[in-house]
Amino acid sequence: MKTRHHKWLDTYSRVGLFLLVAFASHIFVFSAPALAGKKVSLALQWYPQAQFAGYYMAVEKGIYAKHGLDVTLLPGTADTNSLDRVVDGEADFCTAFLSAAMECRSNGTPLVNIGQIVQRSALLLVARKDSGIQSIKDLDGARVGTWGNKFQLQPLALFNRENLDVTLVRQSPSFELFMRGGLDAVMAMWYNEYFRLISYGLNPEEMNTFFFSDLDLNQPEDGIYCLESTLNVSPKAAAALVKASAEGWQYAFAHPDETVDVILAAMKQVNIRANRAHQKWMLARMQDIILSEGNPELVTRLKKDDFMQTKETLLSNDVIETDISYTDFHKEAVQ
Amino acid sequence: MKLNGIAFRLASLTLLISTLILAAIVGYNYTVSRDIIVELAEDKGTLLAGSTSERISGVLNSVQKVADSISFSLEDGSLSEKRLNELGKRVLSENPEIFGTAIAFEPYGFKYDSEYYAPYHYRSQNRISFTHLGGPDYQYFFMDWYQLPRELERAIWTEPYFDEGGGHELMATYSVPFYRTKNGLKVVAGVITADISLTWMQKLLAEISNQESGYVFMLSRYGTYIAHPDSSLIMNETIFTSAKTMNQPRLREIGRRMVTGQSDVEEVENLPLTGDSFLYFTSLPKQQWSIGVVFPKADMLADVARLNREVATLGAVGFVALALLVIYLANKITHPLRNLTASANEMASGNLDTELPEVRSNDEVGELATSFQTMKESLKSYISNLTETTAAKERIESELRIAHDIQMSILPKLFPAFPERNEFDIHASIEPAKEVGGDLYDFFFLDDEHFCFLVGDVSGKGVPAAFFMAVTKTLLKVVAERGLDPGEVMAKVNNDLAEDNDACMFVTLFLAVIHIETGEVKYANAGHNPPLLLPKNKDSEWIPPLNELVAGIMEDTEYTTKSMTMEPGDTLFIYTDGVTEAMDNDKNLYSEERLLEVMNECSGLSAKSIVRTIDKSIKTFTGGAEQSDDITMLAMQFLGKSNEK
């Protein structure tokens, strides 16, 4: 019978559709709200290092667990992009740079910032004192080393603003090209590459540094991001993640030696170059840029001023073309 | 042992000096030996560092040569894929030390449709394997092994890295750019690499480390540890980070020197594994890696330290022996000295017969003991002499006292002398300067009406004068009692005295005879100082001197008899020059003038009072000065017949 046949098909198809939808949505979103031990994944932008100490300590010390989360950390590599992983669904949450995230959002991805961790930009330009680069103006015609696309937004904005003709050269993380004199200046993160230069024997007094946060380009970096849909489906999980992460950071700052031990162990596991001095330095600098202006309390709010300034810079430098709304972008997740 | 005794002082001074000398010797010995050892070790360390670096660079340099020559051959743009593969295979087969070799081309540099083209030949399980490198996951253009030589346009050694593929070996790659000519310009067409494993190098260094008490380590061009006994440092830390972790800023300095290719030796304190150490470093110039050789100071200086300890111990033993010897010697000297001291104390307390300790040595102490003996003998004889002399003196003194008594007893001493006679009043006093003297006086009745009184002064004082005085007085009495005139008496007595008078002693005399009823006085004066007449109620006046010779010198001298009359109440005051020549402490004389003055104040006084007054005045004047001459005074006051009993 046709009808009966149709009904049977209809039922099947409805069930199938429901299952399909359920299954499909499962890929993107967790169906159940926050419960004990809810499994989530957090993609980190780079290899394990003290830059992510808060998250590692939150796992190590059971802080996530205390907040009802079972968090898996997915370390990054030189060739992976944490934002892509969230967009692709590989990870539920990720850490990323503000400017990169805003670019992503402006391109249409429904990405939201649920917590801003770093409040002060750690990016700087380093030149050797004997290179003759004493001020920003001297960078005209220079070869400046970068690594990866995500780190080029601030310098591009700077060079455009100052009308500097600069050649950006992608380099390997070893900074050898700079050390050997093949580059006039390099981009460096204060907590990471800058120390690497010191660990190569360069003395601070032999380097000229230009902090972007001093050049009116304070685009704070690390924040926690996820897709809008994730937030809508699991607001509690999102809020818990942010809160626990912040607690993890507080713990790390209070127990630096223990934290460095944990980080070094994680680094050894993935066989990357690890030494105590470097991680100690990194953790200390993270404290400087996270608890900016000497605040003892970790604030996860993205300052509207920083957002607006970043947005303006991105717009005026044609990095993004469409406007982004602050309220749409930054969703301070409350539990 | 007394703390300020000779033994202690000698011992402590000697020991102090010898300690200083010993310390100086030991210190010098240590310093010199140390410097020698350090220098030797420096040479050794430098040699070791140098030879190791040569061995290593030898291998590395040979790899460089291979790669450099390959790059030349690649400039031939017409090489085919097959040829390239053959080339790769041949490099490996002919050079066992090379692990793998890649020939990587610029984007689209080999095939126009192939962005990446990098054939890579490598050893795997004793065979030569082959693969193509390059792809979206392996963008070799931005890797150091490709980018560096291409950007810098020169051959480079990469920093050592761990081979991910298999074995986790430490490797390094030598990359050489090769060029092609394009549009007339020479451009980089690609890079050829030679990978070598550095395991042999680590093994070599570990072997050397095992042989020595120190160890060898290697740094890459940025100071990263690529060989070190502590494997956790390798590829994780640079010498700069470990300097920070160990809080050793000096190490950072040394690291900077090492990576700039310097060779030297430095002393570093408190390194892990070796403590205070010497660090020798040199570099492999072509690769700009550096080698450090670390030797613990303690080991190197162990021998020197041991030698030092032995010398010090020897010194200490010698020191103790010296100390004992010095103390023994010192005591040997001081022991007889202490005995002598004890004997001296004994002698000092009066026991001069105590036994002196026998000292047999011929040295200064022996001489001292001999002198002590001599001194004891002399003391004994001196004291016995003294005792005798004192006894003799006391005998003489006692005899003199007796003589004094005898002398005084021959002079009339009882006053008032004639209490039943009230026609005159006479008083006399005599004070010899010594126990016995040369002054004399006398008075006696010649008959019922004639009264004789006299004063005399023998030249000199003491016993000789006393003898003369006694003789003179006796003579005078005897001669005067004959009733002669005073001048005749004097002449007679003078003759007797002048006879046998070798000593030229003389006596001044004033002799007078008064008729007690008339007051007529006859007198004679032999060189005697003129007497004073104090008339009643008038000023005193001198009896003019006769200037006749003193008695006892010249025989047959004539003496004049003079006369005068005394009124009742007149007093005749006769004295010797002991009165007028009495001296005070400033050698001022009492003088005749003063006598006259004082006498003038005695108007109306009795004879006794007059004598007393003058005497008191003399005493006041001399004020306690020593009496230089005998003092004699006689006052004869004529009262006249009117005073009947």
Add this chain to the structure above:
Amino acid sequence: MEITFENRETGTLVLVTGRMDAVTAPQFEKDCVAVIEAGAKLMVVDLSQLDYISSAGLRSILASAKKIKSTGGTMKFCGLSGMVEEVFQVSGLGTMFATTATADEAFGA
């Protein structure tokens, strides 16, 4: 007391200064006796510098005079003044010895 002897043509001048008392007189006697034994026949004693003379001094003078007389010589005195002159006079030595005012006169006479 100081005694100085001066040889003159006709004799010896003896100059005495200071005090002649029991302490110093023996020295005078000793010195004069020595000169006399050396052969002096005329001694002129200049007492102008003599401040004081005691009986011991007189005795020494007398002894010296006796000595020179025994050898056939003469002793004269000059320069007597003050207390010394008085003593000489009173003791009668002034009549016993030749006295002049100055030494020259004593030698000249």
